[in-house]
């Protein structure tokens with residue numbers, strides 16, 4: 446028998462992946478499931494991006510690449526940051542990894558360890574807390590509320606700082622809430638760090654998906670002193686419908702990139718060569734595909750908001766970005782559905798999936814009990830039918 450490690454035992458499985466697996470099992474049994482659990486666009490990767498990968502494979506770009514990515518992909522990333530955010534960076538400040546999740550893992554492994562504290566505002570993307578714990582560092586959760594639009598205040602940040610604080614993790618637009626901080630709000634937050642040695646890990650993977658007047662902010666551009674203290678994370682999964690290609694990156698001070706490069710060289714050698722060619726096409730090719738997908742997400746967001754707001758007891762702030770609705774279902778706690786008493790977000794989601802075949806993710810997975818997350822990265826017919834089912838199921842409560 447092979448014993449598994451303490452590390453393996455300490456990691457919780459990803460709640461979103463677990464929710465997706467459960468739905469797939471029901472689907473395999475022939476049941477129609479309204480699956481709103483997964484955070485990935487339902488669109489196929491745009492054709493010109495696929496063509497670039499095919500061409501790369503056919504022309505022999507099928508070997509290991511430099512650990513941090515090819516010269517072409519790093520140049521494409523630098524050019525994109527200059528054009529999109531006005532951020533100057535050099536290839537030595539860029540590293541491409543196997544998805545943004547991997548970039549975050551490597552960034553944390555390169556910068557924090559036992560005894561260090563990492564400040565994470567809640568609700569947070571499911572993996573943050575476990576990725577921090579895997580390094581031996583301690584996640585310090587700062588709870589925000591729906592009333593504040595799920596935004597952490599500078600006073601809350603200051604109160605969380607200790608001599609052991611090393612890193613603040615920010616994520617705007619946010620998964621799971623869709624919260625988008627304004628530039629002024631982010632300035633006020635980072636100013637609380639100026640006199641400290643705390644660095645910022647800013648996960649900006651939803652930066653191309655904001656709605657209405659809201660615009661994304663690249664945290665590294667906020668203050669001149671911040672660029673040397675910020676690790677910017679992003680990736681192609683969400684904006685270019687490229688989840689399966691596993692392309693994420695970090696832009697960070699050269700010394701941090703070097704440390705991440707060393708870690709990555711022992712972990713995976715390099716990211717996939719053909720995916721890197723696809724990423725070059727995504728970042729440097731026509732951008733209309735992003736605008737088209739954003740337009741469709743905006744329409745789905747409107748539809749989702751109008752249907753959810755028509756359900757008694759459901760409360761939610763309108764998401765400013767990403768493709769999630771994060772809503773309060775505490776009005777239904779203590780009620781009985783088909784003989785099952787719902788007491789928290791997990792029992793709510795389990796009963797909803799089993800009885801009405803609607804799949805949502807419990808808020809507890811994001812550090813926010815009382816809420817559930819719905820991804821609207823699915824077609825409008827599914828949103829309409831699934832939310833009708835949800836409404837009907839909620840009305841059946843005793």
Ligand SMILES: Cc1ncc(COP(=O)(O)O)c(C=O)c1O
Pocket residue numbers: 484543544545546547570616619620648650679680681682688691692693
């Ligand atoms: C906030 C956030 N960061 C990072 C990721 C990871 O993306 P990937 O590893 O596909 O690049 C996700 C995916 O859901 C996310 O929501």
